[in-house]
Amino acid sequence: MLQVAGIDVAYGHAKVLHDVSLDLEEGKMLFVVGRNGAGKTTLLRTIMGLLRPLKGSIYFDGGDITGLPPEQLYHRGIRYVTQDKKVFGSLTVRENIEIAAYSSGEPLSQALDKVLEIYPKMKDFLNLKAGQLSGGQRQILLIGQAMVGNPRLLLVDEPTQGLAAIVINEIARILKHLKGRLSAVVVEQNLPLVSQLADRVVVLKEGKVTQVLDDASEICNTSLLEKAL
């Protein structure tokens, strides 16, 4: 479904990713772990077309998507949920979803249903300005927004970062709910969560892939971690 083949990515003269590759099959969840600054966000941004790799290619659903802009990738089914949990703060929650619905051509009522299916409590917030939501609620709104249209691949960047334990459980529940129905590449630092949900784990260290684990429980093996991270 998603194939990243040997990409190098740089910011100006500073190279951040070196010859990174990964493979994701349809319906599976791949988690990317690594220290801060290892290049995880850069990886997601490159897949989403916000950055252009210096070399290497990215394939999605059989087609070469290297260098395509995010606008096009959205319509191919890739959704990017950012790390900074930025929503359209001046618009209401409903309007946030409305924009996604407009873009994907889906009727608003259907889009709203999809979001409420993941998180029924969102009904109470629909008319609130999105900027007034808490961090956890924004994260869920963003995931819900990603469900609008015809999502095939989710790119999620540190969904549980900075959230309280209760909220993390909520997000974990949502992700579990999505497992099998969508393909996803998730960046996470919460290792127990990773071991629960991941079909495959890719470890990034200083911009290079140091480990690929197909048995997620191994991620809790500390000695392995120390070597890889």
Place this chain on the structure above:
Amino acid sequence: MGNVVKERGLVLEKTFVAVGKQLTQAGVGQKALELILIGVVFLILVPFLGAHRATDFAIFCIIVLSFDLLYGYMGRLSFGHLLYVGVGAYTVGLALRYLTTNPLLAIVLGIVAACLAGMAVGAITVRIAGAAFALANLAFNRVGWFLVMSPLKDITGGENGLSIRNLSFWYVNFRNPTFRFWFVLASLLLVFLFLRIFTSSSYGVLLRSIKEDEKRVRFLGYNTQLYKWVTFVLAATVAGFGGALTALNYGYVNPNTLDVHANAGIVFACLLGGSGRLYGALLGGIIYMLITNLLPVYFQRWEFFLGVALLLIVFRFRGGIWGGLEALYSGLAARVKSGSSKEGMSR
């Protein structure tokens, strides 16, 4: 037969490359060579333009150099740089009228005044990111112009300007065009040397890093605001020096010295020559002055031409003339290298 021609061609290119290499390497001997070169260029101009004009050119180059420090090296476009030129000029005028009869002292006062103005304005504008920085400085420039025209009309002479008396003191005689020329040329060389040392130092490297990616520099622990401010003040001070010299060169100051729209000329000169390189600034300054002095047609519809020229540069020729020369140099250097190795192989 063909080989001989090729070899001759290579010789020319080799010389070009060799001279270029000399010019771009650091070292005391190098700096001396550069200064001499610049001095020679201006001396060559004198018989064609006259000492007065050549002095004009030199002063303009000083101003462009100060601007290039801010824009070319640090990457911050200010559209209100002339304010400091004006401050320097008017301070000299007023100092010679009310405070002193020593023009050198007046120059120092002019520089100090420009420095202070730069500190004050810089403290406010340096915090502004993006293109708003350009406009904010423009606003201050206009305020300065306005102050000179209206509220302070009585001391500054408003529209009519100030004439400057007391132009000679001891052996320092600004009434003599030849003296002025040498004084200004020496000042230009001094400014160039200073900037040369400054930009090749680690501070210069820091500046260029800020230009490329300020966030990263900040993450490395540097207080970039402070460095930006200091550079701003420095640029303002040098500009003030240029202003002071302008006043003494003409014996007259008027509000045109800080005309907001004249900033475009400086930006253009800087870009034309090639921003981010001291030589570029010099080249741009000289060529711009040549254009404005020798093309009366240009002068008639100068806004149109300047506008079109600016667009051309922004769309196509960002490196300016110096950038073009550099590209030529690296292209030739590569050819010379491969040419020499070929020679070796054929032996």
Place this chain on the structure above:
Amino acid sequence: MIYAIMYGLTVGAVLYLISVGFSLTFGTMRVINFAHTITYTLGAYLLIASMRSLGVPFFWGGMVGVAVAALAGYGIERFVIRRLYGESLDYTFIATYAVFLIGVDIVKWLWGVFPKPVSDPLGKTVDILGFVFPTYRLLVILLAIVVFFGLELFMRKTMVGKIIVAALDNREGVRCLGIGVEKYFSLAFVLGSALAALGGVLYAPITAVHPYMGSHILLLCFAVVLTGGLGNLRGTFLASFALGMLISITGRYWPAGSEIVAFVAMAAVLLARPIEA
């Protein structure tokens, strides 16, 4: 004093109309468009030209001015701004300044350097509580208010408006939702240019119409936008009137200082609230 306030409101109204476009462009694209006020200038001159050469009354002359200037605005966006989109903002500033220079020169070439007077098109006055005001100025103020509410509606109720608001909040987010923001920015740009032209048309009877009028008002516009907040249309509305009043009232007591006062206010705001990238 009351006349100073009335004048201040009028100036504020005009400032608002001109600043809206500037604020939008600055807020969405982070671009400082120096050529923004070229449409303002063009609007005024085309009004005069159509009134003189075509003998058309003020209203229609104004319409012509706005329409043609908006077209010019589109041209500027298409051929200059869009080309430099995503690149250095400084180059865009220089490029728009270049357009301004060319525009000013064209105006000078077509219509000469000397200011052209435009008389009050209505010539009537209204009596309110014993004070006599020119009806025209009241109309201008009302128009600005109408435009404000019109824009509010547009931004809040239409899809296009909502997308622009979203883009002002989070441009990348809009792109990642599959919507190409450039189109909407262009639209905002042309809209802003048209409004600026309207400002020029309306202000023509009140101020001096000369080739450099644009650069003068641009700085005030800039002060308004900085004070009111980039891309914040409500803030722009309030700031325009506030600064308009400030200028007018200062002009009453210290004519020389009326201009500076706006910049002092701007400097004060900048000190308190510097602009981050």
